[in-house]
Amino acid sequence: MEIGVLKNSSPKKERDNFHVIHKVPSGDGPYVRAKHAQLVQKDQEAAIVWFWKAINAGDRVDSALKDMAVVMKQLDRTEEAIEAVKSFRGLCSRNAQESLDNVLIDLYKKCGKVDEQIVLLKHKLKLIYLGEAFNGKPTKTARSHGKKFQVSISQETSRILGNLGWAYMQKSNFMAAEVVYRKAQMIDGDANKALNLCQCLIKQTRYEEARLVLQDVLQYKLPGSDDFKSRNRAKELELELESKNPVGPLLPNLLIPGLSFEDDFVEALERVMNERGGTRSRRLPIFEEISQYRDQLAC
Known part of the structure; x- marks a missing residue:
């Protein structure tokens, strides 16, 4: 009798182990079939077909849409993924x-849609400013390499600012990128953003300031300074600085064409603040500094 019980329970145990090992949800709906095709069969095209069926059937639509966009990105169907997310996120x-x-920001980055990245990143900053990020909670749970961890509003703000700074760099708007990176470093600094800030300063021929920023990485003062890629990039920037004229302007060159900061971002935030009846003291530091920087450029 005992042996029979063990034999009868074995298939269920094997199924449970299968779901755990392959990280496939249990069930037999279209979303589960999509994940099975994606993770077990490694058939990405079939997975997309099943993800579409899951979305149309209302089966775990949140996960189906996000997972389908990720698979499409892997198959270089990025434009299609963007349209899918924009069309069906209402569901x-x-x-x-x-x-x-x-997901959209990653897709925009993949296909070089820098302007779209900037618009969406500003939108995310506005949500933080209005207290609507993280659904009003001070932290959220994130995943990386299969591990869960908590992210604070400050960390998220700094991360978004870092992405915004990188987007401005892609448009060669190094003055705007500098302002954003400096505030990101004040909120939650790290080596990667410091190296990007250093590059912004080099592009503006402000070599002494760039050296000061770079020293924080070379002297291991910032998180991530011991990362292999960060060390290599820091050495490259150090060599670049050594090849430049050591005497450079310490103030930004406000006459460089194409480097003006965008007023629309600050003005939109000002309108939001006025509509809410807020005061300047309620604003995040990033918005204070951007306003001040804009005023300086106008003088």
């Missing part, structure tokens, strides 16, 4: 919208 829950924004 997703409110809690999924923030992560869908992150």
Whole structure:
């Protein structure tokens, strides 16, 4: 009798182990079939077909849309993924919208849509400013390499600012990128953003300031300074600085064409603040500094 019980329970145990090992949800709906095709059969095209069926059937739409976009990105169907997210995000829950924004930003970055990245990153900053990020909570749970960890509003703000700074760099708007990176470093600094800030300063021929920023990485003062890629990049920037004229202007060159900061971002935030009846003291430091920088450029 005992042996019979063990034999009868074995298939269920094997199925449970299968789901754990392959990280496939249990069930037999279109979303589960999509994940099975994606993770077990490694048939990405078939997975997309099943993800579409899951979305149309209302089966775990939040996850189906995000996962389908990721698979499409892997297959270089990025434009199609963008249209899918934009068209069907209305079917997703409110809690999924923030992560869908992150998916869109990655897709925009993949296909070089820098202007779209900037618009969406500003939107995410506005949500933080209005207290609507993380669904009003001070932290959120994130995943990286299969591990869960908590992200604070400050960390998220710094991360978004870092992405915004990088987008400005792609447009060669190094003055705007500098302002954003400096504030990101003040909120939650790290080596990668410091190296990007250093590059912004080099592009503006402000070599002494660039050296000061670079020293924080070379002297291991910032998180991530011991990362292999950061060390190599820091050495490259150090060599670049050594090849430049050591005497450079310490103030930004406000006459460089194409480097003006965009007023629309600050003005939109000002309108939001006025509509809410807020005061300047309620604003995040990033918005204070950007306003001040804009005023300086106008003088």
